[in-house]
Structure formats: structure tokens, C-alpha cells
Amino acid sequence: MTYRGSEPFISSSRVVADVSLRFEPSHHVVDRGLAETDGDSTLVVDNAVAAVALDFGDEFRVRGSPTFLAENDPVAADALTSLSRVDEERKRRLDGGEEWDGSLPTDRETVERLLDFERRFAADTDAWVARLHGIDEFAVFGDGDPLYRSIPHETFIRELDDATTGFVDAATDAVSELRGVAVLPVDPLVTWTAAETGYELNAEILRIAVDADSSDHDGHETWRWFGLSDLVYVRTVPERDELALQWREANGTSLLERGKRRFTRLFRGDPPTRLSVPETTLDPVTETFVQLRESLDYEYRVDAE
Incomplete structure (x- = not known):
């Protein structure tokens, strides 16, 4: 079993050395x-975390298209070209592309115009397209350590690093009032093995x-996965080391939701109604279900004996 930290959602700090915008x-x-x-709520969330990063950081790096921005949001285009273009020797990305940088807090106002902190995207479709793409x-x-990285059009890439004391906590607070949004340690939160x-x-x-040793998968582990938004109830059964x-049900709610669930189950099978969980892992897994419900506004109930 792997469990991140002594309590759910607590990760240990580490320093990552990288010459790229990418980091671990x-x-x-x-x-x-x-x-x-x-x-757009995804952009509001992105900017909420970016604002905290700007408070803690001293350097801003960006890759973008000034031509595309000029066609859709001249304010953002002007902001981008007001930053310093990075020469080849100083680029953090190793795979090409134009790159600009700015110093913080000196260039903060310019960065905020680029990222549209004024929310032009709320009323202007072109500005929304510019911000997203x-x-x-x-x-x-x-201080050379990564704080926050975002790919706006890939909403799952909103990445933070905890090497700078206080940053992750401040970012967590910044999104705490937004329903269904949370800053969490990278997945997986908890792992365990039962009956191989x-x-x-x-x-x-x-x-x-599943099929970790199947010849059909060349020895590579494959997975079945089930969305927690479909979960209704979790109950611990400690006498059997189970959840x-x-x-x-696939036949509940709207026609669209029924179709999605039936399509999913066609390929992944029915979701499990019992999970084997070793005794030493049962409490951490249950606690993680509870904290996910509270952090991300899931509707399922948890009954812990």
C-alpha cells in the first residue's frame, strides 16, 4: 500500500531541477x-491559482502565438509582446517554439493583462478563444524552483510544486470557495493490493x-476505471476487510447520462460493489473517500464502522 503523507492529501516537499517549463x-x-x-469557470480557476503563483514567484515564462492573440484579443497580444523574448540559449523548453519571460513583481501588470485577470473572456468570445488557445x-x-504550470486548453494540466513554503496552502485557499474545485496531491492518492x-x-x-500477466497486453498492466461522480454510498466492513x-444505476437520470453509463459499462464492466482492502489500509482509504467528498463536493455518503 502506498499512502501520501501521514494524513490524506499531505505530500512531502522536494526540489526539482529542470531546464524546461515541465516539472514533476x-x-x-x-x-x-x-x-x-x-x-468560463476553468479559466477563472486557472487565474485564481496563477494569481497566487505571481505573489510567490519572481519569473514568468510563457509560450504563445502573438499573431493568433492579435486576431482575437489585441490586449493580450500587446501584453505578450511587451514581455522579453527569450533567446535560444535561455529557453526553458527544449522542443522549440517562441518563448517570452517577465520579472515579478515588475511585469505583473503585463502578465495579468495577458492572462486576462479582468475577465474579458466572460463577455467576448474572441477573448475567450485567445485566452484558451x-x-x-x-x-x-x-528562485529557480517551479511553482505553477498551466496549459490553458488542457484543463487537466494545472500543476503545482510544493518546494516553496506556503505556496500550495495559499493556492488551496484561493479555490476553496469554488464548488467542485480543489488543490490536491498528484494521483494516485492511495494505492493498495489485495488478492494480487x-x-x-x-x-x-x-x-x-486487470490482466497484468496477460499475453494479450504484452505484460503491461491494464486498468478498469470508474468515475467517483457515479458513486452513491461507501460503507466499511472491517470484519471482512472490505468496502x-x-x-x-445505468437506467437513472437523463437519457444522455444513461447512455454514457451504459457505454462505459459495455467496455469496463459493472462497477465493483465490494473492494478487498487490507486491514492496515482500510482507514486511510476510507478517510480519503471522506476528504474527496468534502473537497470536491461529491454526493456519495460514507459510513465508517
Whole structure:
């Protein structure tokens, strides 16, 4: 069993040396799309965390298309070209592309115009397109250590690093009032093995390993996965070292939801109603289910004996 930290959602700090915008994150932003905001909620969430990173950082790096931005949001285009273009020797990305950087807090106002902190995207479709697709990638660094990296159009890439004391906690607070949004350690949150079957509990899915030794898969482990948004009830059964689970029926709710669930189950099978969990792992797994419900506004209940 692997368990991240002495308590759920607590990761140990580490320093990552990297010459790229990419880094090995300790945390990520999980956004279930439930937040009600003025304009695209994914961009509001992105900017909320970016604002905290700008507070802690001293360098901003961005890859983007000034031509695309100029066609859709001239304010953002002007902001991008007001930053310093990075020469080949100083680029953090190793795979090409134009790159700009700025110093913080000196260039903060320019960066905020580029990222549209004024939320032009809330009322202007072109500005929304520019914010989402005209900025290919941006990252904030502090003393050379990565703080935050985002690929705006890939909403699952909102990555944080905990090498700078206080940053992750501040970012967590910044999104705490947004429904279904949380800053969490990178997946998996908890892993365990029972009866030679591997399990992972992630922020949005439960994964179960299958066919690890099957010749059909060339010895590579494959997974069945089930979305926690379909989970209704979790109950601990300590006398059997199990968790009993109840899931939404495939014939419930709207026609679209029924179709999605039936399509999913066609390929992944029915979700498990019982999970074998070793005694030493049962409490951490249950606690993680509880904290995910509270952090991400899941509707399932947890009954811990």
C-alpha cells in the first residue's frame, strides 16, 4: 500500500531541477466543472491559482502565438509582446517554439493583462478563444524552483510544486470557495493490493488493475476505471476487510447520462460493489473517500464502522 503523507492529501516537499517549463509536480488542480463563475469557470480557476503563483514567484515564462492573440484579443497580444523574448540559449523548453519571460513583481501588470485577470473572456468570445488557445503554456518560478504550470486548453494540466513554503496552502485557499474545485496531491492518492489485484484511488476515479500477466497486453498492466461522480454510498466492513460500494444505476437520470453509463459499462464492466482492502489500509482509504467528498463536493455518503 502506498499512502501520501501521514494524513490524506499531505505530500512531502522536494526540489526539482529542470531546464524546461515541465516539472514533476507535487500537486494539481482538480476541477469537476461545478463552479458557478462569471465566464468560463476553468479559466477563472486557472487565474485564481496563477494569481497566487505571481505573489510567490519572481519569473514568468510563457509560450504563445502573438499573431493568433492579435486576431482575437489585441490586449493580450500587446501584453505578450511587451514581455522579453527569450533567446535560444535561455529557453526553458527544449522542443522549440517562441518563448517570452517577465520579472515579478515588475511585469505583473503585463502578465495579468495577458492572462486576462479582468475577465474579458466572460463577455467576448474572441477573448475567450485567445485566452484558451492563444497561450500555449505558461509557468511561474521562484528562485529557480517551479511553482505553477498551466496549459490553458488542457484543463487537466494545472500543476503545482510544493518546494516553496506556503505556496500550495495559499493556492488551496484561493479555490476553496469554488464548488467542485480543489488543490490536491498528484494521483494516485492511495494505492493498495489485495488478492494480487492492484487498486488506486484518485481524485476523480477508482482504478482496478486487470490482466497484468496477460499475453494479450504484452505484460503491461491494464486498468478498469470508474468515475467517483457515479458513486452513491461507501460503507466499511472491517470484519471482512472490505468496502461495500453502491453506484448509480445505468437506467437513472437523463437519457444522455444513461447512455454514457451504459457505454462505459459495455467496455469496463459493472462497477465493483465490494473492494478487498487490507486491514492496515482500510482507514486511510476510507478517510480519503471522506476528504474527496468534502473537497470536491461529491454526493456519495460514507459510513465508517
